[in-house]
Amino acid sequence: MSAPIPPTLARRVLQLALGRGMRARVVIADLDEEFDYRVRAGGRAAARRWYWRAAAGVSLSYIRRRPQRVHDPRHGASLMDSIFQDVRFAARALRKSPGFTAAALVTLVVGIGSSTAIFSLLNSVVLRPLPFERPDRLMFLAEADPAGDVFTIAWPNFQDWQRELKSFEAIAGQGAATFNLTGEGAAERLQGRAVSWNFLRLLGARPIVGRDFEPADDQLGVEHRVLISHALWTRRYARASDILGRQLMMDGHAHTVIGVLPEGFHVFRDDDIYEPFTVRATPGSGYQDRGNHMALFAIGRLRDGVSEVAARQELAAVAAALEKAHPVTNAGITGFVQPLAHRIVGDLRPTLIAMFAAVGFLLLIACVNVTNLQVARGAARRHELAVRVALGSGRLRLVRQLMAESLLLSAAGGLLGLVFGATMLRVLLALAPAGLPRLDEVSLDGAALVFACGAVLLSGLVFGVIPAFHASRRSGQQALVRASRNAGGAASMRLRRTLIVAETALALILLTGAGLMVRTMQQLSSVDTGIDVEHVATVRFTISNAEWDAARRRLFFEELEQKARALPGVADVALSMSLPIEGTNGWGSVFILGDRAPTATDLPSAEFTPVTSGYFSTMKMRIVAGRALEPADRGDSAHAIVVNETFAKRFWPDGNAVGQRLKQGWVDSPTPWREIVGVANDVKTYGVAETTPLQVYTPLAQDTARSVALIARTSIKPEAVLLSLSDLVKRLNGDLPVYNVATLSSMLAESTARERVTATVLGVFAAIALLLAAVGLYGIVSHGVTERTPEIGVRLALGAAPAAIVRLFLRGGVATAGTGIALGALGAFWLTRFLDQLLFGVTPADAIAFAAAAAALFAVALIACYLPAARAARISPTVALRGD
Secondary structure, eight states, X not given: OOOOOOHHHHXXXXXXXXXXXXXXXXXXXXXXXXXXOXXXXXXXXXXXXXXOBOTTSOOOBOOOOOBOOOOOTTOHHHHHHHHHHHHHHHHHHHHTOHHHHHHHHHHHHHHHHHHHHHHHHHIIIIISOOSSSSGGGEEEEEEEOTTOOEEOOOXXXXXXXXXXXXXXXXXXXXXXXXXXXXXXXXOEEEEEEEXXXXXXXXXXXXXXXXXXXXXXXXXTTSOOEEEEOHHHHHHHHTTOTTOTTOEEEETTEEEEEEEEOXXXXXXXXXXXXXXXXXXXXXXXXTTTOTTOOOSOEEEEXXXXXXXXXXXXXXXXXXXXXXXXXXXXXXXXXXXXXXXXXXXXHTTHHHHHHHHHHHHHHHHHHHHHHHHHHHHHHHHHTHHHHHHHHXXXXXXXXXXXXXXXXXXXXXXXXXXXHHHHHHHHHHHHHHHSOTTOTTGGGOOOOHHHHHHHHHHHHHHHHHHHHHHXXXXXXXXXXXXXXXXXTTTTHHHHHHHHHHHHHHHHHHHHHHHHHHHHHHHHHHHHHTSOOSSOOTTEEEEEEEOOOTTOOHHHHHHHHHHHHHHHHTSTTEEEEEEESSXXXXXXXXXXXXXXXXXXXXXXXXXXXXXXXXXXXXXXXXXXXXXXXXXXXOTTOOTTSOOEEEEEHHHHHHHOTTSOOTTOEEEESSTTSSSOOEEEEEEEOOOOSSOTTSOOOOEEEEETTTSOOSEEEEEEEESSOTHHHHHHHHHHHHHHOTTOOEEEEEXXXXXXXXXXXXXXXXXXXXXXXXXXXXXXXXXXXXXXXHHHHHHTHHHHHHHHHTTOOHHHHHHHHHHHHHHHHHHHHHHHHHHHHHHGGGGGGGOSSSOTTOHHHHHHHHHHHHHHHHHHHHHHHHHHHTOOHHHHHHHO
């Protein structure tokens, strides 16, 4: 081995060897510690190979003779050759740094994959237009009270809207319905929708088999005609070609199939049956009563040029005119208009937006972390880059080469990220609560691929530009001198500290958001539901056949309750029209004896729930005054009721509710007067996050509902009793399909599933961000230890204590982390207010969440800084000085 050749001499040797009119193609590779060169000369046309090894860390290899050609954009092949060479060298450089490459890839895969998965959810559920004709013109219409509560439309009011509203091309009524399908195979409970005849036409849809509804189908007394879903046609009838005209026995009536809907067609949920609304609105249902708000909402299509605001104003004017014309039933009732897409998505929109914002922060943290790795790697490659500059590489050429590495790395991370994102998307869909809208449309489609490509390009530019320009800013002989003396380390260290501050701030924002959701889950779990949900099994069934009168239903309920009580493992049994947590199936106005309410609309509304006498003991509810319902409270006895504490305190705050009388509806309503015999504790009827409504419990023997839940408290695991309860109902009547088979504890968990999934996702993202911040801090302190090893040796040799060395490095690391935490706290204080709609029991500025996030991040940062600092204190002065 010969002595190192100076760069100027090396450049001159190259010029002489190549000759005039020739140029070299230079490839950088790993080097040994000495500098040498060899010339293997062949014939005049043969290639000359140069192989350089230098202490500067550069190898010049495979130099070919070729005519010199000035770069011209017209010479596309030359540019493509150069780009291909950059990519090939970038791949070789990344392959020779496996530690760096693996760390950067894992970071990018998590960042790009997570953001792609969440974007797919957001795009499919919120951003993508509804699959209907001109979906931006579709509006959801309902009635509302002065408090802003939205409810269903009275049928006469709906008819007036159709005649009076000019802002809409058409208005169609629709409402949820259910059907018991019997007669062919096992009985099945089907979800359906009662609609106006023009419902499909308004949406721009049409059956793929058969015909649509006509006005003649939407009349009283006509034959029951239905449209069925593609899923039902496939699942139950194997796409039978003779489906048109087939008679389906549903709810004791024959329904003729006139058409099959397109595959995947649904509006609010996956309905299997569509039936004209008027057919279901029988004369005895009271649908012509303006005070009867049936299960009817509306969808309207705005005329061209009409805005949502204008339509809302016109609807308010029509509602005011109806209020003036019908003051008893319409007082205080106005209209409600909302884009159909917003109504379908509901409160899922802020959840997905919050998740997407969180994953955006995670992607940004990943880019910052990889940028930090690139800067550190650039500092380690100072010798290599310096020699390349000394040999004539321009700054733009170096930037292009380093950017090729960054983009290649981000492209690899993007490809692997798509696999990770697809897996994460499947997990999120599996965790999603049942009934969420448009989840069947979620997929990694073209929009998700475009987003992933954008994320790859953006991340490659973000973490590539800064290190590239930082590493290429020196030139010529000066670069070699500085590189040999480890100069430039201070500038690299300042840049890395700045990146760590940004990364720590972003991590704290994510941690604070996750902390707020965890606090929300704590508050939800601490809410007293008013019942004991453990060891409770329940199944639901509906008696829809008109032949089952009240007396027959009463006898069936008594037999069912008696036989269910005798099942093994069953301790107590009850029947109820509604179940806690999932909501109520009946509500109505309340008129209290002696009340002087001027209009029916001023009456308060309460939830009316028919139950058997064993309901309170089965649910382990408390009777705080009076007595519970008893078996003697039958159809031929006095009408006794039990109200909840909220009801009693509102109307009788002095505590004398027992003995008071009230009725459901207005004073002239045909409903009987009922006497309050007891007051029960409050129960969360609509979920733990909702306020407790006014609740009235009536005897099921007096209000024989058709839709009933069988509830059993068990002495064994409730899951073991569910099948026995289902079989019992089917054994007593094979035409009663059983559905909603579940334990009460699982229903409670389902009611908070959205908050739990949000907290879990944000928590995972925050944990990843915390880990990345810790790795970054560890790396910067560790790098500082390596750079200052000679200084440490001198300090220890002069008598410095190891504790002083630890404090030296801890001070810098903790100061960096503290700055990031302070900036992150300011950012979190501003950004967490957008989580307000997702929180329960806490405020966006919750001190506990902020303090916990800051403390956790500071503790992790302290550990990350202490480990390399402690290693520095154990360095032997002799070894450190000898290395220098």
